[in-house]
Amino acid sequence: MRMTQHAEPAVTTPPAPGPKETDGRTAQRPLALRLLARPEVGVFLGAVAVYVFFLIAAPPVRDGSSMANILYQSSTIGIMALPVALLMIGGEFDLSSGVAVITSALTASMLAYQLTLNVWAGVIAALVVSLAIGFLNGWLVVKTGLPSFLITLGTFLILQGVNLAVTKLVTGNVATDDISDMDGFSGAKKVFASSFEVGGVQIKITIVYWLVFAALATWVLLRTKYGNWIFAVGGNKESARAVGVPVTFTKISLFMLVGFGAWFVGMHNLFSFNTVQSGEGVGQELIYISAAVIGGCLLTGGAGSAIGPVFGAFMFGMVQQGIVYAGWNPDWFKAFLGVMLLGAVLINLWVSRTATRR
Amino acid sequence: MDRSSRSQSRRFAPVVALAAAAALTLAGCSSSSGGKKSEESADGASAGKASTPRMTVALVTHQSPGDTFWDIVRKGAEAAAAKDNVKLIYTNDPSAGGQATLVQNAIDQKVDGIAVTLAKPDALKDVIAKAKGQKIPVVGLNSGVSEWQKLGLLEFFGQDETVAGEALGKRLNDEGAKSAVCVIQEQGNIGLTQRCDGVKKTFEGKFQTVNVNGADMPSVKSTITAKLSQDKSIDYVVALGAPIALTAAQSVSDAGSKAKVATFDLNKDLTGAISKGTIAFAVDQQPYLQGYLAVDSLWLYKNNGNYMGGGEQPVLTGPAFVDKSNVDAVAQYAAKGTR
Numbered sequence: 001m002r003m004t005q006h007a008e009p010a011v012t013t014p015p016a017p018g019p020k021e022t023d024g025r026t027a028q029r030p031l032a033l034r035l036l037a038r039p040e041v042g043v044f045l046g047a048v049a050v051y052v053f054f055l056i057a058a059p060p061v062r063d064g065s066s067m068a069n070i071l072y073q074s075s076t077i078g079i080m081a082l083p084v085a086l087l088m089i090g091g092e093f094d095l096s097s098g099v100a101v102i103t104s105a106l107t108a109s110m111l112a113y114q115l116t117l118n119v120w121a122g123v124i125a126a127l128v129v130s131l132a133i134g135f136l137n138g139w140l141v142v143k144t145g146l147p148s149f150l151i152t153l154g155t156f157l158i159l160q161g162v163n164l165a166v167t168k169l170v171t172g173n174v175a176t177d178d179i180s181d182m183d184g185f186s187g188a189k190k191v192f193a194s195s196f197e198v199g200g201v202q203i204k205i206t207i208v209y210w211l212v213f214a215a216l217a218t219w220v221l222l223r224t225k226y227g228n229w230i231f232a233v234g235g236n237k238e239s240a241r242a243v244g245v246p247v248t249f250t251k252i253s254l255f256m257l258v259g260f261g262a263w264f265v266g267m268h269n270l271f272s273f274n275t276v277q278s279g280e281g282v283g284q285e286l287i288y289i290s291a292a293v294i295g296g297c298l299l300t301g302g303a304g305s306a307i308g309p310v311f312g313a314f315m316f317g318m319v320q321q322g323i324v325y326a327g328w329n330p331d332w333f334k335a336f337l338g339v340m341l342l343g344a345v346l347i348n349l350w351v352s353r354t355a356t357r358r
Numbered sequence: 359m360d361r362s363s364r365s366q367s368r369r370f371a372p373v374v375a376l377a378a379a380a381a382l383t384l385a386g387c388s389s390s391s392g393g394k395k396s397e398e399s400a401d402g403a404s405a406g407k408a409s410t411p412r413m414t415v416a417l418v419t420h421q422s423p424g425d426t427f428w429d430i431v432r433k434g435a436e437a438a439a440a441k442d443n444v445k446l447i448y449t450n451d452p453s454a455g456g457q458a459t460l461v462q463n464a465i466d467q468k469v470d471g472i473a474v475t476l477a478k479p480d481a482l483k484d485v486i487a488k489a490k491g492q493k494i495p496v497v498g499l500n501s502g503v504s505e506w507q508k509l510g511l512l513e514f515f516g517q518d519e520t521v522a523g524e525a526l527g528k529r530l531n532d533e534g535a536k537s538a539v540c541v542i543q544e545q546g547n548i549g550l551t552q553r554c555d556g557v558k559k560t561f562e563g564k565f566q567t568v569n570v571n572g573a574d575m576p577s578v579k580s581t582i583t584a585k586l587s588q589d590k591s592i593d594y595v596v597a598l599g600a601p602i603a604l605t606a607a608q609s610v611s612d613a614g615s616k617a618k619v620a621t622f623d624l625n626k627d628l629t630g631a632i633s634k635g636t637i638a639f640a641v642d643q644q645p646y647l648q649g650y651l652a653v654d655s656l657w658l659y660k661n662n663g664n665y666m667g668g669g670e671q672p673v674l675t676g677p678a679f680v681d682k683s684n685v686d687a688v689a690q691y692a693a694k695g696t697r
Contacts, residue, residue, distance in 0.1 A: 324584040
């Protein structure tokens, strides 16, 4: 009881100003109406609102390197949020994606270290393992017809246990050994975890991958036959099958795409931190899913975009780091995060309702 | 597999085959540096085996899975068990109720002794009383330095988290720190909070805390970077675990900050970082010793009726400082995962 009483003043202040007015004005302009009906516009406005809010509330955010840091955090969420979003548009769900990232990193690290191989061998093996996990998830979902929630909850638990038990069995510890002095490491680090300078600001390479992948996913969704299949299987599986959409292929490949994303982020984790703790990754799946949902992907499938989750992930990174840049009391951290995200989602919802009503 | 699935999997076959082939090709080129080959064969501490009759000891902790710290506690317990002819049953559950159930489980198995961590002492009160009723000796370790006597445990092995934090705070004063930030990787964890509170108590400069998501290293890195750019006056980052400290060191360089990093707890990468100078110092509570003494003390009690700490005082295993001056002596053991 005491908690909630304290919560109200502190939590309701931040999200209230700025955003609503901006949206109100934009929504009343008839020219914008057609644009507003698109699923990603609401989240875009939500992201802008959050950004403007922190520009005012947290002076350090105005600095270029702070923005690079926020974008870095957003990119590691965003790279995974993309395939997770495509999967959701395709009508399925993956709870194992967070620990799958760690499984991939552990596989690459342990294989290379234990067999004293060039680390690239580990990287390729991890890709095979990640795609196989995706295939297994997809195959089980398609073959059993069970909800993907159940199937991937199973793989989530299996991977969590396997991550720990196999790491302990192989290395004798619960973390992997440092592989940073091994052949191929510096090359792999360049590919997965390097950074470059633009105007005195260090930009992490994951930001580039994130935007490239998002562009690619948008093109696939909107311009290719495969993109149509994704919408079709997510909308209505049976009628999709009736008009000749390869449902099984589409669903399994979407799960494998999530596997690819997990591999990619796993490699980033491995090559930027040199070692991996086997207990990490738990809970991350919900963050990826939230980014996709905030980005306008329906939990029921059949609707969404690839660009929406980009803003969804940005919003997550922006709020999470913005709270720190603003120097607010860290005890309230998660409450702030939740309130701001809810606020942003409400803006999102309000915009799309306003747009479709007229 | 029915027919339709076979035709589907055929489409994936080339992809999988290609990837496997690539993996095999790469497997041909092995690394010339690092890796398992360069690792020295680890000879653990071994000193024969007791000829006393075999006894069973249960070690029940509040470890959450995959944490390097607890791995070291367990190794200490296993080493003592091997020497003392003890069969060790190790179980763990981060939830209070789960841990109580595990202690009950040990009682049901009629073990000869129980070692338990007291992160949530109230939840374990009843079940510990039950063990005493069955004449099973119980010792405490790691957390609960202020509660073990109230619960009627025989002995306690660990460090007082607040005392350890206070020691670190004093050290920061000696180092001339002006502004420190304490990084909590698990919001709401009592031991972590006590450490930061201890630092706050003795540290004379400006003190803040920041919460990070310990399950996601990229996010830990960005959050500490963000904190350092928000407050440029910070000259010491205090981490509460070795992996977080190593990541914090990366954040410091990312943020272009001149802050130093100090931490609680060790692992082998951290000792490397201390000798290289990327981490200033660590407070070591010697988790190996906690696990070892907990098991060994139960053996001594059963076979010779001894009480460590006289049954009145806790046996403190920390805080000991590891810095550049003494890191070499510790590093060889950390490499084996026992420090």
